[in-house]
Amino acid sequence: MPDDSMMGDSPVQFPETGALPARFPVDRPAPDHETVDEEYYIFSSPERSLEQIQQIRVEMPRGGYTAPHNDWRHLERTRRLLTEGGPCHVLGLGDSIVNDTMRSGWVALLQQAYPAVQVRATVYVRGGGGCHHYVEKERIERYVAPRQPDLVLIGGISQQGIDPIRQAIHQIRAGLPEVEFLLATGAFGAVDPRDGEALAAAPHSGTGPYGAALRALADDEGCAFLDMTTPWAEYIRSSGLHPHLFYRDRVHANEFGEQILAKILMAFWEPL
Numbered sequence: 001m002p003d004d005s006m007m008g009d010s011p012v013q014f015p016e017t018g019a020l021p022a023r024f025p026v027d028r029p030a031p032d033h034e035t036v037d038e039e040y041y042i043f044s045s046p047e048r049s050l051e052q053i054q055q056i057r058v059e060m061p062r063g064g065y066t067a068p069h070n071d072w073r074h075l076e077r078t079r080r081l082l083t084e085g086g087p088c089h090v091l092g093l094g095d096s097i098v099n100d101t102m103r104s105g106w107v108a109l110l111q112q113a114y115p116a117v118q119v120r121a122t123v124y125v126r127g128g129g130g131c132h133h134y135v136e137k138e139r140i141e142r143y144v145a146p147r148q149p150d151l152v153l154i155g156g157i158s159q160q161g162i163d164p165i166r167q168a169i170h171q172i173r174a175g176l177p178e179v180e181f182l183l184a185t186g187a188f189g190a191v192d193p194r195d196g197e198a199l200a201a202a203p204h205s206g207t208g209p210y211g212a213a214l215r216a217l218a219d220d221e222g223c224a225f226l227d228m229t230t231p232w233a234e235y236i237r238s239s240g241l242h243p244h245l246f247y248r249d250r251v252h253a254n255e256f257g258e259q260i261l262a263k264i265l266m267a268f269w270e271p272l
Contacts, residue, residue: 006192012244019248023059024255026103027052030123036143040129045092045121048105050112053259060256061246063239065231067267074224078151078180082269085116091149092121093168094156095129096252097188101155104258106265113271122147130156131164135171145175155184155228157204162213169221181223185211187261188253193233193243205229231264 014020026047033043048056072079081088090110092102107121124143126133131154134140144152152172159165165183172179186204193199200208206227218225236243244250246257253261 005195005198006190006243007250009242010244011242012247014244014247014249019252020254022248022255024048024052024056036124037137037139040124040126040133040139040143042122042124042143045102045123046105046108047103048108050105050108053105053108053262056255056259060259061239061241063235063237063260065234065238065260065264065267067270068226068228068231068264070268070270071224074218074222075151075180075182077178081150082110082114082117083271085118087118087120088151089147089149090119090121090151090153091144091147092123092125092153092155093131093134093144094125094154095158096125096127097156097158097186098129098153099123099125100188100253100258101153101261101265104262104265106262109262109266110269113266113269122149128158130159131168132160135164135167140168140171141175144172148176149179151180151182153182153184155186155226157186157189157202159186159204159210162217165214166217166221169223181218181221182226183214183218183223184226185214185229187228187232187264188247188251188257190251193236196233199229199233207233226265226268228261228264231267232260235260235263 027049028047030043036042092098102123111119185206191198191202199205206229215225248254
């Protein structure tokens, strides 16, 4: 069950089941939602236009954050595609938080920032899905490798340790030796971002042991690393507002929360 630690002072009344109605339903819904296994879904992204992203950002509460460090050492091929042109296929792998991240439309912003490239994106997600799910039953061989991504984003709040992530990297590389990886820590979930101690203790947090272990894995495996936890928490704290104003239910981002995630990703991908 979700932690209710934020509910005591919450100005938002969430429904008992489901989520609050969307303020901005996606204006370019993916035409190809595919249920590949029970509770596993694959579809294309982005589902928001640049115009809708701008409209959301005009209305969203303001906040500040420290831009994440962009280390291109393990993204040389992706950087070359972005700057020199050609097709670039991004695949987001994970849970509903990865789904929210991809639905933010950051891929459309990436295309805008790098007009020479032709970006397309695929989302492969499961509610509560971590790499411990994807390494089972030949899911990577069946559903990831045939799509031949150039870059795989692995993130979310549902990973069960580092070893399954390592296994997923190895399985993907077995069929796609040139693929590059961006390993991201979690954001959103039920932990109050205003409580630094509780946030560091969260099993998906970039501010605690998980973040350090994921960074070490990225170094060991030659992957890029992105701490999404710290700038997300900074944005919400600096807004001066209750975190739930960025949530659609007790765990997931609303459209404003999605745009925090998009801002963090685009700060990471800031053109050199």
